[in-house]
Amino acid sequence: MNLIFRMLTLLIASYFKPKLPIIKPVNSLNLRVLPNDIDINMHMNNGRYLTICDLTRLDMFIRSGLAKTMFKNKWLPLIAEHTMTYKKPLGLFEKYQVKMEVTHWDEKYIFMIHTFILKGKVVAEGTSEGVIYDKVKRKVVKPEEVISKVNELKSH
Numbered sequence: 192m193n194l195i196f197r198m199l200t201l202l203i204a205s206y207f208k209p210k211l212p213i214i215k216p217v218n219s220l221n222l223r224v225l226p227n228d229i230d231i232n233m234h235m236n237n238g239r240y241l242t243i244c245d246l247t248r249l250d251m252f253i254r255s256g257l258a259k260t261m262f263k264n265k266w267l268p269l270i271a272e273h274t275m276t277y278k279k280p281l282g283l284f285e286k287y288q289v290k291m292e293v294t295h296w297d298e299k300y301i302f303m304i305h306t307f308i309l310k311g312k313v314v315a316e317g318t319s320e321g322v323i324y325d326k327v328k329r330k331v332v333k334p335e336e337v338i339s340k341v342n343e344l345k346s347h
Contacts, residue, residue, distance in 0.1 A: 194227075194242060201246055205253035213255045213341040219290040220247055224281045234280035240315055241273060244305040247291035248321070260341045266332060267324045271300060275317040285309060296334035 201220070211218055222243065230236040252258040252268065261268065281287055288308045295302050300320040307315040323332045 194246075197222075197225075198246065198249070201250055202253070205250045208250075208254055210256070211251060211254040213257060213338050215293050215295075216251050216255050217290065217292045218247060218251050218254060219288050220250060221286065221288050224283055224285050224287070226283065228281075229283050232280070234282050237275065237277065240275055240277075240305075240307065240317065243289055243307075244273065244291070244317055244319065247289055247305060248303070248319075251291060251293070256341045256345050257337070260337070260344050261323065263344065264332075264340060265325065265327050266337075267326055268321060269324050270319055270321050272320040273317060275305075275315060277315045279309070279312070279314040281307070281309060281314060287314070298333060299331055301334050301337075 220243075224235050228235045228239045248268065249258075252261065257268075260266070286309075290306045290308065292304050292306075293301060294304055300322060303319040303321065305317040305319065306313055323334070323337050324330070325332050
């Protein structure tokens, strides 16, 4: 619940940003470490990085047209695996950028890289494997079908 305002702000802002391609989109967010992001060591909590990665994906879903396609088809985005490597801490109120890039996909998974940047230097990097799940058919939708459906919806 403590991220609801950040998410609502992102939802609104994403509609006004330039559109992204559905194939290998790259996006970034400029954020600041807030008091509810820190842990007892006074730096951003390791779990918060994963939540911020969720926000980058949400921005991409909206800007690429994937959100509209998922809603129309009753699909859900799911993360199957996520890893993070932490190099330097992000301190309270520091401004940082997080970049997300869809690098490739296979028959099932969509692969992404999330890079956290502070003053031009990488401070953390994560990789994600995600799927799009059809909650009606109860199965994973192949990435090629997802791309096709997004392009189909964009052409109408």
